């Protein structure tokens with residue numbers, strides 16, 4: 001698949017003067033609940049009303065969705081509020097029912113994107129559709145798998161495509177429910193700048209009070225829209241209670257978000273920017289130069305170790321370096337997370353160099 005301008009036609013055609021907003025409850029619970037939330041959202045920035053009908057849950061025995069019945073409720077939402085409607089599909093049977101009920105936007109969930117079999121089944125069932133189809137990132141941070149799913153849908157002649165960034169599962173507990181790994185979304189945007197990308201702060205954070213900041217970061221990274229789970233009584237929601245916000249909080253979030261443009265053509269701005277970027281270029285070259293010098297010294301240590309038959313990894317020394325560099329980083333306003341990531345990468349490169357020398 002190649003990037004092309006037409007990828008964003010469906011989004012441009014909406015002619016929005018704000019990011020695309022998809023909102024509604026995590027799960028459709030009752031007809032009253034769905035319609036009450038929809039009525040509270042209808043005069044806001046929300047273009048698409050979402051509700052989960054079939055819910056893939058981590059463990060059995062939890063609420064697994066109301067099923068096809070909920071699609072009728074979504075149709076009532078469309079008729080009564082004028083909002084378009086959206087839901088998740090996870091197999092060909094879901095697709096058939098969603099299309100029969102004229103769902104306008106379908107998304108493929110993170111747990112489906114991991115399986116090329118399921119994605120292909122959904123792509124076949126949707127073949128040639130003019131509905132909008134969005135693909136959530138797979139649960140694991142694998143850009144090729146994510147793009148592979150997009151490609152399967154594109155090959156099935158589905159034109160109105162986009163992706164949803166909902167973060168990635170991690171073994172280690174972090175402050176997020178699903179780690180955003182922003183770099184992956186950035187890489188996707190640099191490969192497919194015209195493929196609409198929507199952020200899902202609800203699933204990234206898992207906590208409503210962190211949603212605003214994630215939305216702002218997403219917009220600062222040129223995301224095209226937001227999908228935010230919304231419920232009139234979040235604490236009593238039947239699923240994902242901690243991450244849903246009320247319609248009025250959603251309105252406030254949209255009001256408070258700063259929407260920035262991609263660039264500015266004013267001459268003074270462009271001059272100041274290019275002066276600063278010239279400085280960055282010089283510093284980046286110095287960084288590479290220093291890293292290269294460091295590796296030459298590590299090579300020397302590798303030669304010594306080879307002579308004395310000493311192993312490459314020296315944990316004690318390495319822990320001392322990490323500890324000292326975290327402190328040094330603090331002095332320079334650099335986060336512990338960054339220092340650890342950077343020095344672990346340097347250490348690995350140093351090990352690779354020494355491995356070559358020691359095993360020559």
Ligand SMILES: C=C(O[C@@H]1C=C(C(=O)O)C=C[C@H]1O)C(=O)O
Pocket residue numbers: 298301312313314315317318321346347350351354
């Ligand atoms: C360079 C060495 O080898 C390895 C690489 C290190 C580094 O790049 O700083 C530190 C400890 C070792 O695990 C060393 O033993 O000092």
